Amino acid sequence: MEASDLALNLDEVALKYPENPLEYFKGKKLCLFKACLEKYFPGVRWGIQDLLEELELDVITSENQTCCSGTFFQRNLITRAQFAAINERNLNEINHIADFLLFSCNGCYNSLLRGREFLKNADVSYKTKELLTQLKGKIKERNYSGKYDILEEPKVKLVHDLDFLYLIRNDVLNTLKFDLKNLKVAVHYGCHYLNLSRDKSSVDGYLRNKTKLEDLVSLFGGTPVDYQEFESCCGWGASQILIHPKEALKITYTKLKSATNVGADFILMPCPTCLYTLSKPEYREKMKKYFGEKLDIPTIHLNELIAMLRGCEEERCITLRRKTPRLDEIFDIITNQ
């Protein structure tokens, strides 16, 4: 089982349903993977959930899902087998209740694919199997057969929100009440989307389809702007911002400054971890202290933006974001008739 088989084959869907890819998802169950940082940005979850419900798709979440554990793996707190076992457990829980698993976070998406990739290693696979077997032996509660086996052929397909929204972009467009009114938008994909590819032998996988955010901005009536630090990291860097705050914030500052320099009205991204780093008021203050300038460029997650454009109430799309610089200004511009 290759990790690439786990990700939804977007080309196949587009080929089968060239006129209306949304049809492919009708009558099937779409599960939203709960990202921990959605706690700070509920609009990231609600934005996609409300949209999918309006499009009459069957949306669920899994009560039994845990954190993807990427943060622990990256900090050497768990082994590869334990990481793979946690992800396999989540996959198992979701596989029997859903057909598609959607991700609002680059990190979670990367974790589930990486957990599977690790299973290609015989030793990791053996140890993961052992962990899951131990688990099976101790759990009395069994609500479906084959619980916590390594899935040979998972039914559920993984898809990043950005890829999904791009695939059904025409249907998304039909739900919008407002447009971007020519606002200049700097896009930020985030490292674990931009650099994600499990198959290096296919150069295509790296080079194409990295303009989806820009294309969506144009489709929604905005102007994507090019900037020098377009590809650079947000500064989080697997907790570098906590370990080496001043240096990591230099990366954050340079990115924000670069987008500001080209006159971007805001930065758009598909990942709540990047959003957290690029928007946290405390970090903006620290950057002012370290580098002498307080940058006030607003930052928005794609799901939040879609909620705004659909005319959702402020509380539903950017709740808890009152301290984010000038976000209310963007909200007012967009929702102004």
Added chain:
Amino acid sequence: MEDYSDSNWNWDFYKELIEDVEENKNIVQCISCGKCVGDCPAAKISNFNSRKIIMKVLKGDKSVLKDSDIWWCFLCEKCKRVCPRNNINIPLLIINLRNESFKKGYGPRYNDLRKYVEMAERFLTQGIVLEEPLGESLPESRVKELNEICGFARIKYVFKASKNKTKPNKKNK
């Protein structure tokens, strides 16, 4: 220009590493082109240089485990993307080296370990890393599954350490 050939490589350290993470055997493919360093965020703000780290490993220079350099990596995977070779996974090598560093007792000087103790505790007791998540939490009856999986992991040691070191002013007094 530093001489780059396999004539002065020492395989002992390399073998130790790939015993743990087999995939790292691919670092022998490195041609030392430096592409990985070119747009590396860590290289912009520190002495982190993945090309030099690979070279040290191939030469059997274990000082790399003591150097602070390995703790600067952002794990952003850009190097993996721009590397002209097929299967060199530098982020995985760095995680591997950090593990070895831990084993030898060098480790990092994290100033935020406290935060990770709290996060590890929440993960093992609630299945989440941040308190009060959006929506429902993992049912209590299912949390034990995480303990089962992470039973002998470092995460457990950190969790235990946090219990032992808990001061009276903490919540579980």
